[in-house]
Amino acid sequence: MPVIPKTKPYRVGRSKTGLGLFATQPIKKGTKIIRYFGPLLDSKKAEDDAIENKYLFELDKRWTIDGSIRENVARYINHSCKPNAESDVKPRKKKIVIRAIKNIAPGDEINYDYGTDYFKAYLKPIGCKCDACEKKRAKKKAEERAERARVKAKENAKDARKAEKKANKKTDELAKETAKDKAKQRAKAKAKSTSKSSASAKSDRAAAKSRRPAAGKRVKTKSSPAKTLTSRAKAA
The missing domain is CATH 1.20.5 (Single alpha-helices involved in coiled-coils or other helix-helix interfaces)
Incomplete structure (x- = not known):
């Protein structure tokens, strides 16, 4: 990890995606934070055109900056779809400066949008973090x-x-x-109650019938002594 002077408003630290660049001091909107630099690659040269790494920053169709060198602290700045900084590219001067587009507080990670081509090639396949x-x-x-x-x-x-x-x-x-x-x-x-009542009524009728004298029979009754005496008196 490169040594950064204390006068610089940033430091390299751990981020979600590995290493990142973090503000150590308040950075106002519009402030030039850091320069992105490295060897210039000429696409017209086969040896330069053959170089491939994720730190290549295209200036125009011909010139590209190879920012993979250790001294290029700006290479630690991560991509963000909603960044707080931007890359100010100046093809004629062959220069790239990272500038704040928002007020950045101490401790905030500095980030910028890498662009559509880089996003499709490197970030979309693994998912932006x-x-x-x-x-x-x-x-x-x-x-x-x-x-x-x-x-x-x-x-x-x-x-x-x-x-x-x-x-x-x-x-x-x-x-x-x-x-x-x-x-x-x-x-x-x-x-059951009706049957019982019917049986009881039938039994009662049978009992009453048994108590009545049979038709055509005379019932003998004993004469009382008084009646007998009277009969005898009449005879005398």
């Missing part, structure tokens, strides 16, 4: 979780309604069966 994209992914995941939870809650509510409907149906069927059984019991008890 900048704060903006991380927040976007986190928001999307939260929305997906919320949607899954909503669907699950809806399904649970539907299942609960089905279970309640089934339970109510079972309760109604049980109530009907109970009412039917009670009706049968009442009918049985009534029939």
Whole structure:
């Protein structure tokens, strides 16, 4: 890691994607932060055109800066889809300066947009790790979780309604069966009572009939002594 003078408003530190450049002092909007430099590569030369690394910064169609050298501290600046700095490219001067486009507070990571070509070639295949994209992914995941939870809650509510409907149906069927059984019991008890009353009435009629004298028979009765005496007196 290169040694950075204390007078410089930045330091190299650990970032989400490895190493990054962080502000050590307040950096105002519009301030030139650091220069991006390195050997100039001429695309018309086969040996220069054959060089490939992720620190190549194109100035124009012919000239490119190879920023892979250790002294180029600006190479530690990471990409961001919502950056706080930008690259100020000056092809004629063959110079690139990183400038603040927002007020940057101490401790904030300095970042700029690497551009569409670099994004498609290096970042899109692995997924951008900048704060903006991380927040976007986190928001999307939260929305997906919320949607899954909503669907699950809806399904649970539907299942609960089905279970309640089934339970109510079972309760109604049980109530009907109970009412039917009670009706049968009442009918049985009534029939039994009616049968018993009929048998009792029949028994009572039979007993009454047995107590009545038979038709055409005379019933002999004993005369009382008083009546006998009177009869004898009459005879005398």
